[in-house]
Amino acid sequence: MDDGMERRAADMAASVSKFEQNFSDAQLKTAEIMQRNVDLVERKLDWEMTKEMFGPHSTATDEELADLETLAQRHLLRRL
Known part of the structure; x- marks a missing residue:
């Protein structure tokens, strides 16, 4: 290969690499x-x-509301 062809091949490889990186970055952002x-x-x-x-x-009773409140608090704590 002559120098011109090698340079074009290197430029093409760099362009493909840059495109792949941009595509990968876009996928991560998405x-x-x-x-x-x-x-x-x-x-x-x-x-x-x-x-x-x-x-x-x-329509929940006070006991049901207390149970639900306890469950909700546990759920919130797990998400922290």
């Missing part, structure tokens, strides 16, 4: 965003469930 979205949905569901369980329209 995965992070998706995980944050899942976390937000879980938090929203937790909040809605808590409002329903402990809200003014709850």
Whole structure:
């Protein structure tokens, strides 16, 4: 190979490597965003469930509410 062909081959390899790195970085960022979205949905569901369980329209007895509160606290502590 002459010097020009070697240089073009090296440039092509560098371009492919850079593209692969950019693609990999984009995939990681997408995965992070998706995980944050899942976390937000879980938090929203937790909040809605808590409002329903402990809200003014709850039909649970005081004993059931105490049990639910204990379970909710344990769940929150596990998430920390």
